Amino acid sequence: MRTLSKVLSDTTAEFPKRNAIIAENDSLTYEQLNARVDRVARGLIELGVAKEDKVGLWMPNVPEWIVAYFAVARIGAVVVPMNTRYKPHEVQYILENSEATTLFMVDTFVGIDYREMIADVRGQLPLLKNIVVAGEKGANMHSFSEVESLGASAIDDDRLAQREATCDPQDNVFILYTSGTTGNPKGAMLSHHNIAENAKQVTGVLHTTEKDVFLLAVPFFHCFGCVMGIMGSITWGASIVPMTIFKAKEALALVEKEHVSVLYGVPTMFVLELEEYRKGKEDGSNYDVSSLRTGIMAGAPCPVEVMKGVLEELHCNVSIAYGLTEASPVITMTRFDDSIERRVETVGRALPGIEVKISDDDRQPVAANETGELSCRGYNVMLGYYEMPDKTAAAIDKDGWLYSGDLATMDEE
Numbered sequence: 001m002r003t004l005s006k007v008l009s010d011t012t013a014e015f016p017k018r019n020a021i022i023a024e025n026d027s028l029t030y031e032q033l034n035a036r037v038d039r040v041a042r043g044l045i046e047l048g049v050a051k052e053d054k055v056g057l058w059m060p061n062v063p064e065w066i067v068a069y070f071a072v073a074r075i076g077a078v079v080v081p082m083n084t085r086y087k088p089h090e091v092q093y094i095l096e097n098s099e100a101t102t103l104f105m106v107d108t109f110v111g112i113d114y115r116e117m118i119a120d121v122r123g124q125l126p127l128l129k130n131i132v133v134a135g136e137k138g139a140n141m142h143s144f145s146e147v148e149s150l151g152a153s154a155i156d157d158d159r160l161a162q163r164e165a166t167c168d169p170q171d172n173v174f175i176l177y178t179s180g181t182t183g184n185p186k187g188a189m190l191s192h193h194n195i196a197e198n199a200k201q202v203t204g205v206l207h208t209t210e211k212d213v214f215l216l217a218v219p220f221f222h223c224f225g226c227v228m229g230i231m232g233s234i235t236w237g238a239s240i241v242p243m244t245i246f247k248a249k250e251a252l253a254l255v256e257k258e259h260v261s262v263l264y265g266v267p268t269m270f271v272l273e274l275e276e277y278r279k280g281k282e283d284g285s286n287y288d289v290s291s292l293r294t295g296i297m298a299g300a301p302c303p304v305e306v307m308k309g310v311l312e313e314l315h316c317n318v319s320i321a322y323g324l325t326e327a328s329p330v331i332t333m334t335r336f337d338d339s340i341e342r343r344v345e346t347v348g349r350a351l352p353g354i355e356v357k358i359s360d361d362d363r364q365p366v367a368a369n370e371t372g373e374l375s376c377r378g379y380n381v382m383l384g385y386y387e388m389p390d391k392t393a394a395a396i397d398k399d400g401w402l403y404s405g406d407l408a409t410m411d412e413e
Helices: 004-014 030-046 063-074 088-098 114-124 144-152 159-165 192-205 223-236 248-258 267-283 304-312 340-345 389-395
Strands: 019-021 054-058 078-081 100-106 130-134 172-178 186-191 213-216 239-242 262-265 294-298 317-323 330-333 354-359 372-378 402-408
Touching: 004 030, 004 063, 004 192, 004 223, 019 030, 019 063, 030 063, 030 144, 030 159, 054 063, 054 088, 063 078, 063 100, 063 159, 063 223, 063 239, 078 088, 088 100, 088 114, 088 172, 100 114, 114 130, 130 144, 172 192, 186 192, 192 223, 192 330, 213 223, 213 248, 223 239, 223 262, 223 294, 239 248, 248 267, 262 267, 267 304, 304 317, 304 340, 317 340, 330 354
Parallel strands: 019 239, 054 078, 054 100, 078 172, 100 130, 213 239, 213 262, 262 294, 294 317
Antiparallel strands: 172 186, 317 330, 354 372, 372 402
């Protein structure tokens, strides 16, 4: 079992000079990433961020997201990822409910001024002491570079090492809010081990190595981006190419330019990439996608013609994954040797160390091929919902089974 910080340290020791992040203005080797994480972690300690303090991350897919993510984890604080499309009342709810003391954010994104939005609700958030801005800061805010400089000046301070030594892999490191269809979102608490082990297993199914390059256009504030993407890549010493806004044309250009080998997305993203690739074939602006090897498609069923196109034209041997935030998130995946039919008609088999059960309304197991509610049990089950013991008890039974609310059938395989 490892903490998230230990995963990054171990990978840095093994592949110090490999690119961890490949971004237009901010590429970082593992050595550079780890050093920046250290500086920001020390800067947070200087700002008074304590162990178990909640820290919001309200940024698109930028390198600072990754730096802040590991810095918060390294000092034993808790990351609260936030949707970049939140309205002010949603921002207020998440920060209030999670009792966040600190917030990392960008200055603007897609024409929206985040500084104005936070200024509107800050008066209702007495616990929110620190706001750290990647970009131009507003009144009573710190810039990201200031916090990093603060950490650089505390380089001889051994408080970081002491703090990191108190972190346990079973500690809560993440509160990820699931957008409930009814009522307010619930904060699913995930441990270091939940995330580190699930990320390792998911990318293990993809046969990931340090030679891989991941294109991540799926949002970092979602498990797809931060667990399967960031953690999955960093586990093996692979490289991350972040995209702040998905556009198929730009995605294929990045695949060609950065020799991307691993592509993530929901089916719609793959549909748009296929259309763009075919268009390029017709108009002569051919995209070289020969570096593509594999990827993950999740979030919705995949039509068979899309799967065929991805496999045969993009030569991208994708896996279908199923899960939910409360399961850290992946429960089942298809494997490379599954037929096209198995990939589009099923969500594969359970990952190692995860049991799956299909049960009736009384939570009793049903026979093979009968429909019931899917539940799972194993290392991946969340610690619970933050400050919601009743909701936690309704989702996880006394034997440790997490009930998904999704209907499924299970065959002999």
